[in-house]
Amino acid sequence: MPHDHPHDHLSPSGHPFRTDNDTPLSYFQTMEIAVRELLIEKGVLTPAEIATQIEVMDGRSPANGAAVVARAWSDPAFKARLLEDAGAASREMGFDIGPLNLIAVENTAETHNLVVCTLCSCYPRNLLGLPPDWYKTRAYRSRAVKEPRSVLREFGLDLPESTQLRVHDSTADMRYIVLPARPEGTSDMDESELAKLVTRDAMIGAGLPRAPGG
Amino acid sequence: MGERVRVKAMMPPGHVRAPAYLRGKTGEIERSLGAFKNPEQLAYALPASHKNLYRVRFTMAELWGAAAETPQDVVEAEIYEHWLERLPNAP
Numbered sequence: 586m587p588h589d590h591p592h593d594h595l596s597p598s599g600h601p602f603r604t605d606n607d608t609p610l611s612y613f614q615t616m617e618i619a620v621r622e623l624l625i626e627k628g629v630l631t632p633a634e635i636a637t638q639i640e641v642m643d644g645r646s647p648a649n650g651a652a653v654v655a656r657a658w659s660d661p662a663f664k665a666r667l668l669e670d671a672g673a674a675s676r677e678m679g680f681d682i683g684p685l686n687l688i689a690v691e692n693t694a695e696t697h698n699l700v701v702c703t704l705c706s707c708y709p710r711n712l713l714g715l716p717p718d719w720y721k722t723r724a725y726r727s728r729a730v731k732e733p734r735s736v737l738r739e740f741g742l743d744l745p746e747s748t749q750l751r752v753h754d755s756t757a758d759m760r761y762i763v764l765p766a767r768p769e770g771t772s773d774m775d776e777s778e779l780a781k782l783v784t785r786d787a788m789i790g791a792g793l794p795r796a797p798g799g
Numbered sequence: 800m801g802e803r804v805r806v807k808a809m810m811p812p813g814h815v816r817a818p819a820y821l822r823g824k825t826g827e828i829e830r831s832l833g834a835f836k837n838p839e840q841l842a843y844a845l846p847a848s849h850k851n852l853y854r855v856r857f858t859m860a861e862l863w864g865a866a867a868e869t870p871q872d873v874v875e876a877e878i879y880e881h882w883l884e885r886l887p888n889a890p
Contacts, residue, residue: 686832703818730820732868750872757816757852757877758835 641681645714649680650762651783653712654794655776657689658767671762675712682711690753691764692790697744699737699752699790700761701729707755709762713788720789730754740791763790770797801828803886804855806878814842817882821874825886826857829875837879851880 596602610618624630653675657664667674671689675682687709690698702708703726708716719725728736733752734744744750753761765787771779774797786792808823816838832854836847855878860870 703820704816730874731863733872734868746869750869752872752874754818754874754876756818757838757879759832759852759854759877 642710642714645711647713647783647785647788648780649675650709650713650785650788651780652776653678653680653762654764654783654788655780657764658771658779659776664764667764680712682709685709685711686759687712687762688753688759689762689764690751692766694766695747695749697737697748697750697790698761698763699729699733699750700755700763701726701752702755703727703730704754704756707760709760712760712762713785717785737791740786742792762788765794768794768796801830803827803888804853804878804883805886806855807882807884809882813839815839815882817878818876820862821855821857821876821878824857824861826855826861829854829856832877835879837881852877853880853883854878855883 594601621630621635625632625635653667653671656678657667657674663674663677666677667689668691671687672682672685674689675685675687690700692698700708701720706716706721708720710716725736730752733750737744737750755761765783767779768782771782774782782794782797784792784794787794803825804827805825806817806821806823810819810822830853832852834849835852837850838847840847854875856873856875858870859867859872859874862874
């Protein structure tokens with residue numbers, strides 16, 4: 586009877602149980618632990634300070650960026666300040682983005698913007714939180730500068746040839762947020778309603794904002 | 800658009816922030832970003848000098864030639880001044 590217990594490896598929800606992380610630590614995991622313990626031992630940092638910083642970073646989310654985008658859609662003067670200095674405009678809204686140097690790039694009828702970091706995983710974490718896993722993959726990082734339109738089609742976005750695509754490679758000190766075009770049919774929506782239309786992928790340029798009621 | 804520049808085709812060892820796919824390629828300065836500490840020194844905890852940083856715009860045609868997906872699309876990247884050489888502006 587080859588299939589006496591076919592579901593032993595599945596949880597009650599029908600999914601496989603996650604295996605325990607019993608593999609040995611990698612070189613860099615070991616180094617991170619060693620450096621962290623040394624910093625604590627020498628009194629440079631306390632465990633509580635480290636935990637607080639992790640909580641602060643985990644508290645950042647794409648909702649912060651969505652609020653910035655919605656403000657720009659609602660307030661032309663704010664939008665002008667955002668395009669002039671996105672870091673200052675984000676701080677003006679009360680977001681603690683630390684030393685982040687941020688540039689906002691605007692999608693228009695003629696231009697679509699896409700953000701990548703080909704060298705590593707640079708991302709406006711201090712505003713949007715941690716990047717999605719796909720953003721850090723070699724496939725995305727190499728293909729976004731070579732065949733970005735094919736990548737966008739896989740995300741469900743088929744750009745017309747008449748739209749110029751600008752790919753922003755975050756190679757050094759700046760980070761980027763895409764200011765998507767405000768969707769049609771949203772003229773009676775307020776800022777908080779607009780913010781709900783702004784997805785993380787739309788602020789990377791890998792997607793468009795949601796349609797109202799969609 | 801701004802000045803025409805070419806990214807130097809150097810291949811030094813160590814931590815650099817000029818991606819290999821842009822080395823030797825010609826683009827235009829999109830904007831100047833001001834001076835930042837040189838990451839090639841910062842990465843090794845050396846005293847770092849300030850270097851001017853520029854956003855440079857490259858066409859897909861320049862980067863990928865006949866293999867370009869859409870030749871008039873562009874890549875914009877941040878390149879430090881010591882990686883750039885000025886070129887005479889096209890007529």
